[in-house]
Amino acid sequence: xxxxxxxxxxxxxxxxxxxxxxxxxxxxxxxxxxxxxxxxxxxxxxxxxxxxxxxxxxxxxxxxxxxxxxxxxxxxxxxxxxxxxxxxxxxxxxxxxxxxxxxxxxxxxxxxxxxxxxxxxxxxxxxxxxxxxxxxxxxxxxxxxxxxxxxxxxxxxxxxxxxxxxxxxxxxxxxxxxxxxxxxxxxxxxxxxxxxxxxxxxxxxxxxxxxxxxxxxxxxxxxxxxxxxxxxxxxxxxxxxxxxxxxxxxxxxxxxxxxxxxxxxxxxxxxxxxxxxxxxxxxxxxxxxxxxxxxxxxxxxxxxxxxxxxxxxxxxxxxxxxxxxxxxxxxxxxxxxxxxxxxxxxxxxxxxxxxxxxxxxxxxxxxxxxxxxxxxxxxxxxxxxxxxxxxxxxxxxxxxxxxxxxxxxxxxxxxxxxxxxxxxxxxxxxxxxxxxxxxxxxxxxxxxxxxxxxxxxxxxxxxxxxxxxxxxxxxxxxxxxx
Numbered sequence: 001x002x003x004x005x006x007x008x009x010x011x012x013x014x015x016x017x018x019x020x021x022x023x024x025x026x027x028x029x030x031x032x033x034x035x036x037x038x039x040x041x042x043x044x045x046x047x048x049x050x051x052x053x054x055x056x057x058x059x060x061x062x063x064x065x066x067x068x069x070x071x072x073x074x075x076x077x078x079x080x081x082x083x084x085x086x087x088x089x090x091x092x093x094x095x096x097x098x099x100x101x102x103x104x105x106x107x108x109x110x111x112x113x114x115x116x117x118x119x120x121x122x123x124x125x126x127x128x129x130x131x132x133x134x135x136x137x138x139x140x141x142x143x144x145x146x147x148x149x150x151x152x153x154x155x156x157x158x159x160x161x162x163x164x165x166x167x168x169x170x171x172x173x174x175x176x177x178x179x180x181x182x183x184x185x186x187x188x189x190x191x192x193x194x195x196x197x198x199x200x201x202x203x204x205x206x207x208x209x210x211x212x213x214x215x216x217x218x219x220x221x222x223x224x225x226x227x228x229x230x231x232x233x234x235x236x237x238x239x240x241x242x243x244x245x246x247x248x249x250x251x252x253x254x255x256x257x258x259x260x261x262x263x264x265x266x267x268x269x270x271x272x273x274x275x276x277x278x279x280x281x282x283x284x285x286x287x288x289x290x291x292x293x294x295x296x297x298x299x300x301x302x303x304x305x306x307x308x309x310x311x312x313x314x315x316x317x318x319x320x321x322x323x324x325x326x327x328x329x330x331x332x333x334x335x336x337x338x339x340x341x342x343x344x345x346x347x348x349x350x351x352x353x354x355x356x357x358x359x360x361x362x363x364x365x366x367x368x369x370x371x372x373x374x375x376x377x378x379x380x381x382x383x384x385x386x387x388x389x390x391x392x393x394x395x396x397x398x399x400x401x402x403x404x405x406x407x408x409x410x411x412x413x414x415x416x417x418x419x420x421x422x423x424x425x426x427x428x429x430x431x432x433x434x435x436x437x438x439x440x441x442x443x444x445x446x447x448x449x450x451x452x453x454x455x456x457x458x459x460x461x462x463x464x465x466x467x468x469x470x471x472x473x474x475x476x477x478x479x480x481x482x
Contacts, residue, residue: 290464
């Protein structure tokens with residue numbers, strides 16, 4: 001028999017779920033109607049975890065769609081069917097506009113600098129005037145397609161997995177991660193010493209939340225990917241609010257007005273007031289999705305970081321609703337993600353002779369996630385890209401051996417340097433298996449990373465910034481609609 005409080009809680013969950021479903025359905029009807037009676041629109045989501053290059057990806061993609069001289073693998077552009085491209089006011093007045101002009105100015109400045117990273121949701125609309133292809137193309141005039149690009153932190157996306165967890169379940173998972181990571185030692189001691197059954201002390205609660213946040217920041221800096229709740233890392237205007245003042249505690253009694261009871265209440269508030277609105281208002285309306293991954297950075301951090309990233313990719317896909325955007329399902333059930341691209345960024349940090357190996361590693365890392373998406377009907381791809389090429393390639397002799405290297409400007413010193421990151425293995429299993437078996441270090445090799453600054457660019461008229469396979473990424477994501 002359910003207690004009265006349990007019945008009330010169950011009723012609230014059911015009503016909330018129904019309300020969200022109706023809202024998503026209504027939004028799907030609105031969006032589909034706009035596509036039918038107005039201008040066709042693709043909503044492209046761009047996400048990735050810290051240092052994966054989301055801002056640079058969007059800036060370079062837009063610049064190269066405006067000036068398409070470096071986009072030979074975007075077929076509509078290569079065939080001359082994209083007659084014009086222009087930026088328009090974004091359709092949503094309540095979401096910040098992606099500051100394309102400022103970010104481009106940073107990349108093309110003197111000296112060029114990397115733009116600020118993503119810290120919240122933003123949006124940009126690019127409109128393309130395209131001449132249709134096919135047998136009847138000569139009988140039709142050009143049509144306009146809107147590309148709405150939605151930029152959001154990947155840390156927030158991982159939070160969607162919290163919706164299926166209770167506070168007790170989340171605490172159990174979070175504390176196991178804390179215990180397994182060196183960065184968690186301080187919080188593990190604090191959680192063990194805390195008396196969750198004692199009366200709530202706001203100073204103690206803030207102290208625990210601050211220590212837990214410091215652990216998450218340190219874990220992310222060490223190369224770990226699953227560092228939820230994501231808003232603890234990117235709080236925005238929620239900084240200091242009760243909805244971000246909770247932390248995991250070991251199991252135990254939770255009497256009324258106790259620390260553990262209040263932590264559980266705030267965890268539920270975080271799901272209801274932060275995570276669920278993000279899914280409802282932004283994420284659930286996406287058609288196509290790019291997930292950017294700093295695979296080279298994870299490899300440099302070691303086997304544990306690679307395994308954490310692999311699991312994170314599977315968790316990220318669990319947040320999507322992949323499948324074909326059939327008319328009726330879109331009209332009555334809201335949008336579903338049709339295409340998902342997993343892209344290993346910073347391909348310019350290794351010589352092109354290693355790009356196939358980097359792509360193979362990326363394919364293996366996302367295998368489970370991509371299989372699940374394909375089973376649901378979505379198209380997926382994995383590739384190695386550089387949205388902005390910051391290096392050139394060279395060959396040099398070292399200890400009598402020829403090494404394929406890249407050259408660029410070091411971000412920290414401003415000096416020119418040649419860099420050899422290590423030879424990536426032909427078998428991706430050599431990268432994935434050690435982390436799955438609990439290894440802490442690579443046995444056969446070390447993999448280095450270097451932080452390069454963007455290079456000086458002199459662009460010819462009609463050319464966007466230099467890149468690696470950005471045109472192939474664009475073809476996969478939007479080529480079928482052009």
